[in-house]
Amino acid sequence: MANYFNTLPLREQLNQLGVCEFMSNDEFLDGVDALKGKKIVIVGCGAQGLNQGLNLRDSGLDVSYALRKEAIEEKRASWKNATDNNFNVGTYEELIPGADLVINLTPDKQHTSVVSAVMPLMKQGATLSYSHGFNIVEEGMQIRKDLTVIMVAPKSPGSEVRAEYLRGFGVPTLIAVHPENDPEGKGLEQAKAYCVGTGGHRAGVLRSSFVAEVKSDLMGEQTILCGLLQTGSILSFDKMIEKGIDPGYASKLVQYGVEVITEALKHGGVTGMMDRLSNPAKIKAFRISEELKTIMRPLFQKHQDDIMSGEFSRIMMEDWANGDANLLKWRAETGETAFEKTPAGDVKIGDQEYFDNYTLMAAFIKAGVELAFETMVEAGIKPESAYYESLHETPLIANTIARKKLFEMNRVISDTAEYGCYLFDQACKPLLADFMKTVDTDLVGKNFNEGKDGAVDNQELVEVNEALRSHPVEQVGTVLRKAMTAMKAIKTA
């Protein structure tokens, strides 16, 4: 199988990267009609599989689960998830031939084997759905020409997909139709109906392409989402220990700080996050984030280049073939860092204290979000796609760090994201070594405003506020966030 993207002429590469339309509500007036009465078979019953299935059934659709024979015989978790909720469960052989829509919700790494097993059983003219395009775009999986191939990707963890649906809302969702596999021209209608079935249409739907989804998703997850959060957390913790801050306090500040700080990002973008800082702290954070962007830009560009050329997938798939040797080694190393091994202290840190005492993290996040966004857009990805894969997802990942630190983050995210995260982290730390020498406890560990009189220069403040608000990620974000009204506030520790 050859990398699909690399087989395309430049014109078509740009064309597919540029598919990006934020869909308006009236595109969904047909509801679930396009799938009404059709047999939907979901392959895999983990968090996404189960919760999407529950939503689809509650929207009046006919859902069953196809599991591997061993999973059924050994009554594995996936079998229990499906049967406990009264779904019809059967083997691939039993259910796939009757399916009108097969939804593949297994982990990326299994896609080649799952799709190879499922495809020959699918009936003429049926539809195959993915929630991530890696298998099609990077591995170059070829799908039978009579089949329609779509993607529906809710941009949230499975449990959230369910919770938001039951609230009467939904989670932002990305949909796509693979241009090589839309023989009957029904792909988009079915993807929209699927999206209504999971509730996604209420929270904003972005029509994308398999190519744009993969190239932006990989970039976001390995740079700002996981990579920089990991690097920033470890460097911040180490700095505080070096400067004699209480380790329990340092550990708690880092573990929960990203969540509290990015909660502001979720509601008000980079501007909203920076506005939580005092004026002098905001100016300082702005200045160092500019410095950080200059230092890290070449690294962000290298990641984007390797993703576009297929180099990243090539080396990662080599590691898959090698039994995940590198991944497992790096995962173990992360478990050994001082931050990971120091439990959070039993101290109360107020909401505002996370901003005042962890100004450095706000600067890291601003730099990372803007760099990831800028780099993606330079590479031909549209701003809306770039927004979802940078700013939008940052709070979701930060939430996993608050739960159980970096180990948890790396456990929850996909293997693909985890692999890219380690690559980024290893390259980024040495790049930032000189910068970190200039950082003191006013930026991380102690209140930035302590001992300062709070005065700022009017013109300087106006200039900084203007620069924050006029960044393209803020402009596109303002529009997209309006569609995601009523985002739930996360309770923080």
Added chain:
Amino acid sequence: MTLLNIEDLSVHYGLKTVLRHVSFTVHQGEGWVIRGVSGSGKTTLARAIAGPDKYTGGLNISYDTRSNLPAKTLFVESWYRFTNLEGDRNFYYQQRYNHQQRRDTVTIARELELYGQTYALDHTRLQALITALDYDRVLDEQLFEISSGEHKKLQLIKALWLRPQLLIIDQPYTGLDVKSRGRLNELLNAYAREGGTLILVSNDTELPACIQHFAVMKNGGFELADAALVFEEKTLKPLPEFLKEPPQYTAPTLIDMKQVHVQYGDKQVLKDIHWQVNAGERWLLQGHNGSGKSTLLSLITGDHPQAYANDIKLFGVQRGAGESIWDIKKRIGLISPELHWYFDANATVLQSLASGFFDSNGLYRQLRYMQKQQLNELLKFLDLYDVKDELLTTLPLGKQRLALLGRTIIKNPQLLVLDEPCQGLDQQQTQYFNKLVDEISKNGVTIIYVGHFETQLPACITHKLVLQDGRAIENTRQ
């Protein structure tokens, strides 16, 4: 000896003053009850005593160093949020019916074990508490699977096991059935005999004998009172016109259940339920804590996945025939303690009421002109108009509940499911609400009302279903 001394205590939330110049003294071994209408400041006072809320004035607690009881103050909140193993509090109320993350929180038994370890408590005393509150049968369940009444009991068991020198309980009887209330009073008396000092925040009248001191909060101020509880009866304003319209029925039988079974693993929650509810009937649904009431209702409201495996017809349509849960929900107005517990924390009072038009938890859509008109009428009718733009969660519990009651009737649905709607309301509000239900019922709406106390029910009830251990033991016309 003096245990608690309060002098000129005031508390401000933002720009609002919620407690004004409170002064009083509690001696060791005394039993107090603090009463007051919703919003009078009684919970704020309790929280101030227990800390760590900010206040001005003097507040001193001097523990008895010779006492066998731990030198601690414990505040049992009227509402309690639990977290899963990963510290996540973002649950949703239907989650206990969706079976996946069954091992996400700890079991009750484990929770109690951890609690005992933390405070080095004597395990021999625990069993007596569990038996007294009839709590054995939930010990193996997950925290998020138990009902609101069972959560309350867990908090009470922990408090009485710890036996702090000063124990403050906000709304101790909320969610408890008659039997449990009696047992709780016995336990509180026993605690008092051991030298414990007790402050209850409650407007209930069946108090334990150890309560000898009475106080009432009025508009943030504190006054001593006598045992008799006097509340003015509140008169009903004229019903908004839209609520006088008869609901549009789509089928003569709203609910038709045949041989309904629900089982989790080895645990049977509902057994062989046959139940028919016809248009215009007004049912009372009763049963002890954990008897299956909430599960039964969740089958009706579209919140339970096992509805697909049972023979249930709702509004004339067989479940699983291709209807969506939103088709079902649009015909029902629902309120329950769980719905309230998990309600959108970012919604204003107006948004909360308005969300009833769309059956969503929080408001995500635009309102039409007529809807806005109805909303304003209803807000005025419920005396909530002046607070319509405040966040629901910042109101006192009683007012929050009233707003959610408004949410159930805003669209004038065919069926009202009122699952313990008066939980957390004081006597006056309960009376007022029941009168309201009676008034609304005149338009012919069908009602399922869950309530514990026969004395505080709407008069309009026509039928009764009683559950015991998942079985229907009474299914009659009144």
